[in-house]
Amino acid sequence: MTDLSEKMHKPETVCIFGTGDFGRSLGLRLLQSGYNVVYGSRGPKNSLLLPKGSKVMTHAEAACEARVVFVAVQREHYGFLSSLASGLEGKVLVDVSNNLRRGLYPESNAEYLSRLVPGATVVKAFNTISAWALQSGGLDANRQVLLCGDRSDAKQQLMDIAQSLGFTAVDRGSLRAAADLEDLPLQLFPLWRLPLNIAICLTAFIFFYALTRDVIYERVTNGKDITFRIMVSLANKAFPIVSLVMLSFCYLPGALAGFLQLYNGTKYRRFPDWLDRWMLCRKQLGLLALAFGFLHVLYTLVIPIRYYVRYRINVYTISLVKDNKTYEFDNMAAWRYDSYYSMGILGFGLFVLLGITSLPSVSNSLNWREFRFVQSKLGYITLLLCTVHTFLYAYMLSLVVPCVVLILKLILITPCVDSKVTRIRQGWERQGKTSANGRDTKTNQPLMA
């Protein structure tokens, strides 16, 4: 079995400074992946909490044992490392730290570490991986270990370790990128912010408009107290409008981009910043629209069990009896109401389907053609059904945006325009410009990420 052990580059020894949650999880995972693990600790006697199979030494001793030293210590405690500087000469120091808040320090933790121990090569890595992901094996999206550093051989070592641990390593450039990497775990739904703000503002506007018109005005002129309507009626007025407008906002930037590409005659010119930002949060706009649509469905289905509605029907029936009148059946109204409900149900059904296909695990199992078919073709059919549904109910003002989007799309899919757009998206450029595909490109603007 000699020739086998020669082939193996492991068991390599890795050193970890710090015996906190992250240090322990990392050590356990390294051991499970075939590495030797040495912990550096101030009080090397206590090893009860540490994973079985690891050794504990003083920091200086531990650093001697390995080429790669993980610094799993909070930034405030980095001070002690400067006293170890000579022992860390030539080592690869891995900064895995995160801060509690943004903007706590002027420079990134990794750059600070690099200043403290100038003789070592600092790599920022693993800070986007949680102790939990290390323990559970890092599945799915958490599988990416982002790293950055100034020396590519040091980064390569970390990439090998990350790969052995079952992660995918992605190099994000020089140590200057460390500030960005340290920012990532502190983010709170950055792409949802704009869509959420739009949704909240729209909802508030429509709600207060309807409150003034339907409730307060009624109170002032007729003296009737119908404030109870706030809870269901007003909500069910605001939610569907917001849903439809958000769904239109989801498809509007794509249509605008098509026209812009037609106008520019190339796909290699960058879109204006606001359009880029808008394009990036289309999925979030669509999902919020779905959420509001879902609430609208529930608020609508709850109508017949409302106290007020039952009261009204009862009063109406009694009044018909007393006045000895009959309810004249209006065939037109039956058609209109039933169409209204049917369009709404089919639109909502398709909308739910769009929502399901935007789940990461589902959209990842589609090929590009299938994804485009669902999100574009089915998406526009959903918008069309929901627009017709709203039209039958006659909230006319809310139809402006969806109609604009539908008309723009209609223009884009007329055969002559469509063939031009398709050619442009395949790399064709108008005269004076040559395609970038295997040939020159004269556009001098960087590509949209």
Next chain:
Amino acid sequence: MTDLSEKMHKPETVCIFGTGDFGRSLGLRLLQSGYNVVYGSRGPKNSLLLPKGSKVMTHAEAACEARVVFVAVQREHYGFLSSLASGLEGKVLVDVSNNLRRGLYPESNAEYLSRLVPGATVVKAFNTISAWALQSGGLDANRQVLLCGDRSDAKQQLMDIAQSLGFTAVDRGSLRAAADLEDLPLQLFPLWRLPLNIAICLTAFIFFYALTRDVIYERVTNGKDITFRIMVSLANKAFPIVSLVMLSFCYLPGALAGFLQLYNGTKYRRFPDWLDRWMLCRKQLGLLALAFGFLHVLYTLVIPIRYYVRYRINVYTISLVKDNKTYEFDNMAAWRYDSYYSMGILGFGLFVLLGITSLPSVSNSLNWREFRFVQSKLGYITLLLCTVHTFLYAYMLSLVVPCVVLILKLILITPCVDSKVTRIRQGWERQGKTSANGRDTKTNQPLMA
């Protein structure tokens, strides 16, 4: 640090012909994974669009720098490669191309490339990976790089590259398989086609049958215009029937396969083709049944807010008052209706649960025993609940298929039959046949994939 750099087989240099979207994304990803990247371009001056850190040269110069050359150029432009043939001698040429439509060319792009540059080894790879998946790191199902080629050392090199980039490489055989690989990104829900066609035909048939019987016949004989019923009443007649029949179709092939295995006395005999195809799209049949069931639920819940229903109730109440009659409470009807709703709700609840467990990320987190429990046991309970629900409403004709499936299953789970099927599925074979498990197999038919 000398011994470290010796250990590392990278940075290896990789060459990319073509500076389009895919070429740029691939180059960026290679750079991020520690490779050197050289682009081959006709006009090597322009490098503004290319990822930072890469070099641009003429095609001939670039080809000299690397052993592996990615050809990220459209097939129509392959022509220039024949002039570079001498410089590409002995190189590994990677064909990453896709076509716009099927059947555009008689031979696959990769085989065409191999004919153009006979001195190089052509490997088809990465064509199922989109530029976007390269940029985002290729998570989940997109993680597979399918490749094929005639020389295993060349394929091994591509496998190593794919693995470094965070993908899983799967060898699909010789270059003849290239046509199949090029076909994959052009597919549009191949497994959904048959179930969708069944669903559409069934819906159309039931819809037109009900249209004739309920609406047109009524019009002709009584002269009453009830066409408005098309929108909700007819839809809510077709959808539940289609849903139940599709759900039965989802479980029927499994039952048939069980009987076939019993009859054959082995699991090592191949099923007939139609059954194989049917078995493969069971998941799609079930999900379509769920979609139709979902629409049925919405159409049912919308009933009390329909104009027509309110009218009818009103008229009935007034008629009772006028005729001075009372609504006689029918205990039996109360039982029947409430059971009908309750069975429907519980069935739909279980059905939604089945749908959720068939999401890729959920089904992947179950072990085999759990998956079988959910999809088989819970599935049959769902079918039973939905059948009873339909029975209470008395759409008798639609009960034929589900009852057949339930009876077949009932037979299969009787202890004596069940024990036989279980033994067969564990590899047991009837006399004259010996199990394939560690022993001979005399069946000479290939295994179902």
Next chain:
Amino acid sequence: MTDLSEKMHKPETVCIFGTGDFGRSLGLRLLQSGYNVVYGSRGPKNSLLLPKGSKVMTHAEAACEARVVFVAVQREHYGFLSSLASGLEGKVLVDVSNNLRRGLYPESNAEYLSRLVPGATVVKAFNTISAWALQSGGLDANRQVLLCGDRSDAKQQLMDIAQSLGFTAVDRGSLRAAADLEDLPLQLFPLWRLPLNIAICLTAFIFFYALTRDVIYERVTNGKDITFRIMVSLANKAFPIVSLVMLSFCYLPGALAGFLQLYNGTKYRRFPDWLDRWMLCRKQLGLLALAFGFLHVLYTLVIPIRYYVRYRINVYTISLVKDNKTYEFDNMAAWRYDSYYSMGILGFGLFVLLGITSLPSVSNSLNWREFRFVQSKLGYITLLLCTVHTFLYAYMLSLVVPCVVLILKLILITPCVDSKVTRIRQGWERQGKTSANGRDTKTNQPLMA
């Protein structure tokens, strides 16, 4: 190309004993990943079922060809291996077997194999991977190959193979862990058991309590037969209460843990066993609560189409007409009902959102801060909305648990308590204890896994 082939450690030859489903799938996958595959079989002539490119020999011949031998044979047939003992000397034997039931044998299959062939090194691996996962490339959660064995070089070889096949290898220690690994595929939702039992007991209790009070008592005292209520009314009484109580149970252990940490003054003291177990099944408790909430929503929406409800409304209207009374509009009731519905809808909407974010693929795409925000902040808002919703309906008894949880949380988020808990969770310890982060820890209890 000489230096290329030297670099490559593959094609290595791997031997597989057994030509059943698993052996064939494993062989195919190994071939696709660039290995040579040799099958050992009693009747080496039959190779029609085996993957193309593999060879078949007698067991003894096949074993000579490779260093690693996969034993894909059922435990009952292990006997023949002892006769091959000399040929297997020094080989790595991989036990991939699973049992049909737990507790069939006193020792694990791998340990039994090790006793049979003492000259070989046994590694338990791949038993948690199904033949299907091998064929489809092993995506997502199925990507983990758990392995254990007594020699680390042998384990390292298996890790390399697992990685080449696109899996992530996790070392679970010595061969003694084999019993645990063999237990994993036989588990049936172990984490769901406790929550399901709680849900079933609660439902049964509430159901029978309501049955006695509402139906049987009514029958005995008034002689009225209202048994039909069992199907909808009683179900819709039990489900919402169970849902709310289960949701509270989902958040109660977190609050208790906070108080316990406050009391202990450290996060490094282990929680009592019952709290640990409770914490581990919080997700399952929450999802069951959502399922019951979903049923409650459907049962509520079905109310207006129930026969009994229509009858009651009709009778009431007629009685009003006859007695010449009018329905007095109660503004307070309108407010109360509408608030009740609105709180319920918003609470359910948030609840569905919580459910969606607990899907593996969604929760994996969130960073730690986002996950905590959704599951903790939004979770408590959901609980609050659902509690208010229930309060408006006045099921007073069911409010005890949720109110306790809300009060505990309220105490925990008061600024002075919150800052203490936050410090403790960041590693701070009360006097006499020093943090484990780069310093000593005096707690001598192992960390909660």
